[in-house]
Amino acid sequence: MKTIHLLSAVALLAGCATGKMKTADNIQKVSLSTTPCFGTCPVFDMKIEANGHAEYEAKRFNPVTGKFTAVIRKEQMDSLFVLIDKAKLLSLPDEYTQQVTDMPTYRFSVQFKDGKSKWISDYGPMGPEALQHVYKFIFSLRESQTWKQQ
Template sequence: MKFLFFFLLLFATQIVSANTIDDLKTNADVARFVFAIAKKQNKIRKGDVIILPADSLFANNGCYQEAHKMNCKTWEKADFNNDGKTDLLVYVVWKDDNTSLLAVIDNGDDTFKPVYVIRKYLGLLPDFPLAKPMMINGTQMLLYRACSGGDPSFKKTKGAQATDTLIFKFGNFIEYNPKPSTAAITGVHVETTMCFGTCPVFKLDVAADGTTTYTATKYNPETGVFTGTIDQEKLTQILSLINYIDVQKLDNNYSVDWTDDQTIKLKVQFADGSVKEITDYGMQGTYGLRYLYQIFFGLRAGQTWYE
């Protein structure tokens, strides 16, 4: 079956009429703050957002000892985008008992960007996210570890890491890379497959100058073959992200352990004639890849296309 959870889902910036992050002192303060953000995107009611004490949160998920070793907390303040403003990392327990690991980035002027490190943790999944903000060489990072909760059947995504050091870059959390690639990229091809459901099926062929062919096959805003030019800011984000995560050094294949999910195929062409191809069943290969996929999915409705 296809599990209903999504990683690294980036929400649009929201305006929140609540205390600033610097003013948050208690679990109740944080719950009200998160509720003010979440209600902009979801139909929720007061009481749907719960901030548990740390001991209860981690013990309930079988991760108390690991969380204690990492000194994890229910919520912590940090400056993830290194702009001098205080951001928030918080475990949110929703009324349906699902848990999200949420970062709230302070944009200034009482505007905030919610970024889900883990969109929802379902009891069906054996791993629980443990995260700890930490400084490395003067830069704010996020140490992330998947806790199995004592479940011997725990299997991480093939090719992915159970422990990672993440950095907030290009608008989301991705694996920290001290030596990004600087390779010249001449083209990017993205292709998705069907799943057991309504997964969007489409192709994108992006040239280095941004000219793009978009083939929308099924479950997209429109159906047909379209052309357009990706705006320079978005194009720079895509190419820079591909080089930062250094796709040439990533695995060729990634796969989750469940069935009926979607596969995405990524092909990157370089100026030296080399080609990197990645096939990712379940689209969970790495944090950087997940965010890259998210950007490509967003292009379908986020750009101007012509028939």
Template sequence: MKALLFLLVSLSVVSAEKCQKKSSKEDKSGLVSLETGPCFGFCPVFKMDVLNNGLVRYEGLRFVEKTGKDSFKLTDAELKQLKIKVKEVNLWQYPDMIKTDVVDAPFAILTAYEGEKSKIVRGSIDRPAPLLELEGFLKDLGEAHGIQLKRGVNPNSPPAGVSKEIIVKLKPELNAGNWVNQFTEFKLRLVRRIATENIWLVAFDPKQIEEKTLIDVLKDMDGVLDVQTNKPAKDRN
């Protein structure tokens, strides 16, 4: 009788463990989502929803290499790491809206889910570091699965390899959009803001003007604090 009872208990435990594992893999509830907004330029605009079973649903809206809907599956290791990251960041400790003084930078909305509850935090590029890191981690996961999320795409851009880019630092009070409109003959255009300071990645047509000449011209202008070639961050001045 005792042996039979022990066997029944053992089978019950094994069955419960299997159900728990199966339930975890089939959990289609939300884990975290990221939604990005436009900026003065061509910042990528997309939605990315991650479910607890590792399924990621993507929708590219504007200025992205891949528009429309797509999906991919995280590896077990990626999903585990993301769950740890979401728990560490703890969106629930932040206000729904983080105020910003940066008016022309992109915003992002992060949403965390716990059962039927959800927590939204919206802000710009001057949000607390943990929020920026979580956003960056989500983008890294997307790019690891073949979806470009960090670089905006200008639908009117010339073919790849035709334009070049420089980094321009403007005075804080200078409006970048008004400033760049002075240079239509060089086909200058704002690609994106790359810092909380008034620093921009600017594209130009090298057929219209050489890079060195353009940099020299811009450095002599009022309102321009610095100009340099777009190099890897470690090689910049």
């Protein structure tokens, strides 16, 4: 019985090794900038390098205000990269908009090691659910890290 489980696990892993690079394996930097809304929407810029080095400029309506740095743990970076893979980022439109006013815009970008980049401007924000999960994860980093003020 143990042999069957072991062979199944090996077959599963071998099936995953297709030779195609995942988006996450090629990520160099992830950035999210948010703009004001009519209300208390958080306004900040966050840049996260693939090695976990992060810069956070909290402008308005954040737990703190100022410029900060932190190193994000590998497990959290892996989670972020999985969320980006699930969002199928490269197949998404570059812009989302809606016919309402006073909403924030999220400007999300990923720079890749091969020199390419993907930029998304999301007013509302109204991008697909998988992209919303990426945003929520990045928003959570504002409170889950030990940020050092610059």
